[in-house]
Every structure is written in structure tokens, then in C-alpha cells.
Amino acid sequence: MIRRQKIDPEVQADLSRVTDFDDELIKTLATVGTPVSIPQGWSIIMQSTPADSAYIVLEGEVEIRKSGKVLATLGPGDVFGEIALVNHLLRSASVIASTAIRALRLEASALESLIEQDPTFADTLRSTAESRMANDS
Structure with missing residues (x-):
């Protein structure tokens, strides 16, 4: 079951601006x-490391790095940290904030629900996880 808090109107507005998710999601x-x-x-x-959450970037950029090599740069609307959760694996890469960022953190249990x-x-x-893992090989 998803643990719900009061809706955050700023986060709702940011998600509407940076993603193409439907209003209910x-x-x-x-x-x-x-x-x-x-x-x-x-x-x-x-x-x-073990996975406990995933993130959706609201503002700023992050770099996905594996063994010190930059694999990708992600920005507003991009999700990261989902690969290990979706596939029940250890983290396949590191993620570093290349700028100051604002993000929405999703606990593993909320993401699974x-x-x-x-x-x-x-x-x-x-599909995002599969695509990133294919590019990572």
C-alpha cells in the first residue's frame, strides 16, 4: 500500500512541467x-550498493558514472535509481549531482506499489532501465 502525504502543489507543478505523466500519476x-x-x-x-529509492529530477543535472566514466547526463523529468529497484540488483552505477538539483525521492515500497x-x-x-543497461554494456 502506498503511504500518502498531503499533496505538494510545488512538486505537482514541477512534475507537470518536466514529465509527460498523466495527471493522476x-x-x-x-x-x-x-x-x-x-x-x-x-x-x-x-x-x-543496495537500492532503497529512485529519484525524478525536477531541476538541475546529474551524471551517471560507472567506474569513474560518465555514461550519461540526466536532467529535469529524468528518472534515476530505478534500475536496481526494478531488477532487484545492487546499484549498477553511481549518480553525482553535476549541478545543484531538486528531485523527488521515491522510497522502494512506494515505487513498487x-x-x-x-x-x-x-x-x-x-524500458528506461533496459535501455540504460544496454548502453552500459
Whole structure:
């Protein structure tokens, strides 16, 4: 079951601006996610560690790095941290804030419930994860 909080109107507006998710999913994300601000240069996710959450970038950019090599740069609307959760694996890469960022943090349990309840969201996450893993090889 998804633990809901009061809807965060700022997060709802940001998600509407940076994603093409439908209104119902945006409302759900805005009630189950936690907005976080992360300074430039901080490591958000470390490669080969257990997964406990995923993030949706609201503002700023992050770099996906594997063994020190930059694999991708992600910005507003992009999801990261989902690969390990979707595939039940250790983190496949590190994620570093290349600028100060605002993101929506989704706990593993909330993400799993969303995947079960919203097949379109689940398909989007799975296809993104598969694409990134293919490019990572």
C-alpha cells in the first residue's frame, strides 16, 4: 500500500512541467515522494550498493558514472535509481549531482506499489532501465 502525504502543489507543478505523466500519476507521485535538494558535487547513489529509492529530477543535472566514466547526463523529468529497484540488483552505477538539483525521492515500497498500480508507469521504468543497461554494456 502506498503511504500518502498531503499533496505538494510545488512538486505537482514541477512534475507537470518536466514529465509527460498523466495527471493522476503526477498527483500520486506528489503525495508519496519526498522533495530533496542536493548540492552540486554530492554523490546521490554509489555503484554496487543496495537500492532503497529512485529519484525524478525536477531541476538541475546529474551524471551517471560507472567506474569513474560518465555514461550519461540526466536532467529535469529524468528518472534515476530505478534500475536496481526494478531488477532487484545492487546499484549498477553511481549518480553525482553535476549541478545543484531538486528531485523527488521515491522510497522502494512506494515505487513498487506504483509499478503494481500503474502499468504505463511500470512499462516506462522498465524500458528506461533496459535501455540504460544496454548502453552500459
